[in-house]
Amino acid sequence: MKHKEILVFGASGHIGRHLIRKLTKNNFKVTAAVRNFHRKAYILKTQGNPGYLDIVETNIYDLEAVNSLVKKADICINLVGILYETKNNTFENIHSSFPSVLAKLCHENNLDQLIHVSALGVEKALDSKYAKSKSNGEKLIKQNFLKSTILKPSIVYSVDDNFTTNFMTLLSILPAFPLYYNGKTKFNPIHVSDLTEIILQTINQKIYSNSIECCGPDTLTFKEIIQKLLNSIDKKRLLIPMPISLAKISAKMIETFMSKPLITVDQLNLLKYDNTPTGDFKTNFDFNINAEKKFEQEIEKYSYMWKDSGEYSKNNQINKL
Numbered sequence: 001m002k003h004k005e006i007l008v009f010g011a012s013g014h015i016g017r018h019l020i021r022k023l024t025k026n027n028f029k030v031t032a033a034v035r036n037f038h039r040k041a042y043i044l045k046t047q048g049n050p051g052y053l054d055i056v057e058t059n060i061y062d063l064e065a066v067n068s069l070v071k072k073a074d075i076c077i078n079l080v081g082i083l084y085e086t087k088n089n090t091f092e093n094i095h096s097s098f099p100s101v102l103a104k105l106c107h108e109n110n111l112d113q114l115i116h117v118s119a120l121g122v123e124k125a126l127d128s129k130y131a132k133s134k135s136n137g138e139k140l141i142k143q144n145f146l147k148s149t150i151l152k153p154s155i156v157y158s159v160d161d162n163f164t165t166n167f168m169t170l171l172s173i174l175p176a177f178p179l180y181y182n183g184k185t186k187f188n189p190i191h192v193s194d195l196t197e198i199i200l201q202t203i204n205q206k207i208y209s210n211s212i213e214c215c216g217p218d219t220l221t222f223k224e225i226i227q228k229l230l231n232s233i234d235k236k237r238l239l240i241p242m243p244i245s246l247a248k249i250s251a252k253m254i255e256t257f258m259s260k261p262l263i264t265v266d267q268l269n270l271l272k273y274d275n276t277p278t279g280d281f282k283t284n285f286d287f288n289i290n291a292e293k294k295f296e297q298e299i300e301k302y303s304y305m306w307k308d309s310g311e312y313s314k315n316n317q318i319n320k321l
Contacts, residue, residue, distance in 0.1 A: 010079030103144035183223025
C-alpha cells in the first residue's frame with residue numbers, strides 16, 4: 001500500500017513540529033516546507049521517524065516552487081500564520097493571498113484534500129485586521145477548492161508555545177500585570193497534541209468541505225488563565241484592570257520600538273471578542289474527536305521552569321518513604 005504524501009507549509013512552527021511527529025508515527029510520508037533550511041531543519045529532523053520526513057526550503061511567494069511541491073502531494077496542510085505584520089509579511093499576504101493561491105494549486109493538481117488551520121471567532125472581529133484577513137482567507141479557500149477543511153482552533157498551548165511560556169516569563173518578573181477588558185474575554189484553550197489529533201482524524205475520516213471549531217474541554221476567562229499560570233509558578237501578582245485607551249497607547253509604543261511586539265493594537269481589538277464556539281459551525285466534539293487535556297494539569301507539567309525552586313519545587317518532590 002502506497003503511503004499518502006503530505007505536504008506541510010509552516011512546518012517549523014509550534015503546531016507543525018508536533019504535527020510532523022504525529023503524522024510520521026502514523027506512517028504518513030511528510031514533506032516539510034520551511035523558510036530557512038539551516039535554521040529550522042535541525043529541529044524538525046528530530047520530530048519525524050526516519051525515512052518518513054523530507055525537509056525543503058521554500059519561499060511561499062515563489063509560486064513555481066510552491067506548485068512543484070503541491071503536484072507531488074496527496075494532501076496539503078497549511079499552518080502558515082503571523083500574529084503581527086512586518087514590512088515583508090502582511091496579514092493580507094499571509095492569511096488571504098497565500099491560502100487562496102494554495103487552494104487553486106490543490107484544485108489544479110487534483111489533490112485529495114487541503115487542511116487549512118485558521119482561528120476561532122474571526123468572523124465577529126470586524127475591527128481586527130488579523131481577523132478580517134483570516135476570515136477572507138477561509139472564504140477564498142472554499143471558493144477555490146471544494147475538498148478543503150478549515151480548522152478554527154482557540155488558543156493552542158504547550159511547552160513550545162509563545163502564549164503560556166511568554167506569560168509565565170512576564171509573571172515571574174513583573175510585580176503587577178494588566179487585565180484588558182477586565183479580563184473577561186473567554187477562551188477554550190486546546191493543547192497542541194489534541195489539535196494535531198484533530199488534524200490526523202480529519203485525514204483518516206476524510207472530512208471535506210467543513211469548517212470545524214477546535215476547542216479544549218475548559219472555558220476560561222483571560223483572568224482565570226492568568227490566575228492559573230500564577231498558581232502554577234507559585235507567584236502572587238497584582239492584576240490591574242487597564243483602561244483600553246491607555247492600553248492602546250502603550251501597545252502603539254511597543255509596536256514602534258519592538259521588532260517582536262508583546263502586544264499590538266490589533267491584538268487588543270481582537271481580545272475584546274470571546275474565543276469560544278460560535279454555534280455557526282460544528283466543533284471537533286461533533287465529529288467524536290475529543291480534546292481531553294485540561295489546561296491546569298498540562299501547564300503544571302512544564303511550569304516548574306518558572307518556579308524559584310525549579311524542577312525540585314515542592315509539587316515535584318518524590319514522597320519520602
